[in-house]
Amino acid sequence: MTPFKLSDELLEQIEQLIEERNNSTLLQILNELHYADIAEIINELNLEEATYLIKLLDSEKTSDTLTELDDDVRERILKNLSAQEIADELLELDTDDAADIIAELSEERKKEVISHIEDKEHAKDIVELLRYDENSAGGLMAKELVKVNENWNVLTCVKEMRLQAEHVTRVHSIYVVDDDEKLKGRLSLKDLLTTSTKTHIRDVYIPKVDYVIVNDKAEDVARVMSKYDLEAIPVVDESGRLVGRITIDDIVDVIREEAEKDYQLAAGITQDVEADDNVWKLTKARLPWLLIGMFGGLGAASIIEGFETAMEKYVVLLIFVPLIQSTAGNVGIQSSAIVVQGLANGTIKGKIFHRLLKEFVLGLINAIGISSIVFLISHFGFHTPYLISVTICVALITVIINAALIGTFIPIFLDKRGMDPAVSTGPFITTSNDILGVFIYFLIAKLILGF
């Protein structure tokens, strides 16, 4: 399949057609496209054009397109639609997508839209979903699912399923409940295809079923589903009643966002931003770390200034500050990144002490390798005096081991305290290694050179 790629030509053509109000050609083009592609187009249009297209499309396509739009684009378009129009779109969507869209509206507008939803059952389900935190199992789940009572037989079951399946886009598993709606187990479609119609469900269902609880964290749900290769997982409330199900496509988004967030934190970007956000939003996301880094740099400056004698007698020491500093920074980032990933995917087990010991050994190996090369180059290349070369190398070894230990310890410490360890990969590690690295360097110089 040649994947859809939004071209400037297509965009111009569509803008032209909107201006001409050439609805038939527009519909001809758009009906060929997937709603995710239409959303890409609409993201690029101005508000008036975007609203025009949204109103032109048939209701099913509109509602699906709405779910795929950028948040800010959708917000503006929804403002241009009446409560009745929004309610009609929500009717076409699964409850989880509907709840995601309606969650962005003001409290007042929310109530108004909900009162306009024709299907009262659907409206009730959406209201229930709005109660849950968006980063919890409840916030991810949809109310649409296929469930059967353990006391039915396969024939009743198939009949009921036909009815329920009308509302369910994708049938993954058939969940089995008792008379109190408590989750008992599951039934695979495959089993249904191969079992006689008179059999009772209670005699054929699989009692072992993975499930999550409404208040479980989204990332824990993601971990369970991806570890056990689940395509859908039922959600139960505290008393074990089946209240919804989560499908893998929602989890794919959680995994991607989680990974992107960690990556951004490591790169010193404090908010969830995208390349096409505006300059102001990007500045707000980037300036904080730059400021932390700036104070780190000024801190290093005042440390160097504090070693006055060094500056007077051994100005050559200053030449190697960038080397010390960038090495400390690099080692720190490496160590913390490995620990953060290890914590995220569960490969970090056992005692903190063993982990630190391993980093110590690792740091020592790297440190000896690097400082040997540096010694040769500084001695023969830069012709620095022997004792100064020794100083640089001892400092490098100390700084590398120190950075490795800090880079390992801080994320584990944050994790134990219930904080997100990824925070430590960016600003904290780098800045503290910067300052500490410079300080250690001059301290060692003072000891060796005796100023």
Place this chain on the structure above:
Amino acid sequence: MTPFKLSDELLEQIEQLIEERNNSTLLQILNELHYADIAEIINELNLEEATYLIKLLDSEKTSDTLTELDDDVRERILKNLSAQEIADELLELDTDDAADIIAELSEERKKEVISHIEDKEHAKDIVELLRYDENSAGGLMAKELVKVNENWNVLTCVKEMRLQAEHVTRVHSIYVVDDDEKLKGRLSLKDLLTTSTKTHIRDVYIPKVDYVIVNDKAEDVARVMSKYDLEAIPVVDESGRLVGRITIDDIVDVIREEAEKDYQLAAGITQDVEADDNVWKLTKARLPWLLIGMFGGLGAASIIEGFETAMEKYVVLLIFVPLIQSTAGNVGIQSSAIVVQGLANGTIKGKIFHRLLKEFVLGLINAIGISSIVFLISHFGFHTPYLISVTICVALITVIINAALIGTFIPIFLDKRGMDPAVSTGPFITTSNDILGVFIYFLIAKLILGF
């Protein structure tokens, strides 16, 4: 569900039971566990214990467990099994998982194992899958799928499906092919549940179906599946014949690994490593960037040394080198991380020039903010002479804008050249910004202070 967590107690208990050869208790414990959890346990055992458990488990559980083991653990265990034993395990697995396992064996062992696979059809499918690159659609797909001929009616179709479904763990879509095995469309399970048995497939199938071609890259498959929320996608060969299908659980792994790889590259780790890898593997993954960083630091040192007069007359300039350097580094990482993510998720569109202009504006805003603060602190805090404070600020502004532009340009350039832009987020950007930052700083000092 309380997720499984491997405790030291459980591990000790299992080791104890293995030593006592207490098979009944062992099986009692293991049969309660998911194969992914059993794999976690086996990863921690020594080879002898691991092999003992693998041979103890029933064949279906063994084969599933094998797919979840760490690569190196699996490799060692497979060495302890006979070709016949391996072949028996492969019979229990879907072709894609079987091919993944067998791919790790030596060519000779591969042939031996394949010749021992009882089901010749299964063996043929596995051999076919071994032909494809593991990072392509062909490398991800399984041969197991449910397909029906467009000329059948629904009744024949259901009968055939019952047969085919025996071999397919999860039925997602029913693919429709013509007499030449060319993919024509799909049929949803829901449609089958609601259509009369005499209808011909050609009258009810949906002709619109997303598909990928065997040689498409794994990450492109991941992008298509996650953009269009697909749970499975059919794979066709160059002439359009249906040859396999890819399911979302394999894609989840691709997405996770892709994100982890980008993150590691950004952190300066050159190989795919995990926290529990051995010290030697970790060193090999980490030393290369440290060496690049080291040469960067030495480069900066020789630049500083080159500005001899500055060192003699304006030694105070040297104090602020860490500030200049870390600011340049931070800005560069931020810019490149945003561009790399934008390239990965498709939010970077339009001309390079606009992107660079945006970064220029962004850099200027950050630069003015930071240099104002630095001016005040250096002037009033450090009491640096007026002209030197000016020098530092002009240098900061230049260096920030320069780092932002380089950080933006390099990933886009690499991407256009067909290289992985994520490579640029780590070593290259940081090191080049380090050296260039220091150079710009002293050059501006020379211009302003006139030495």
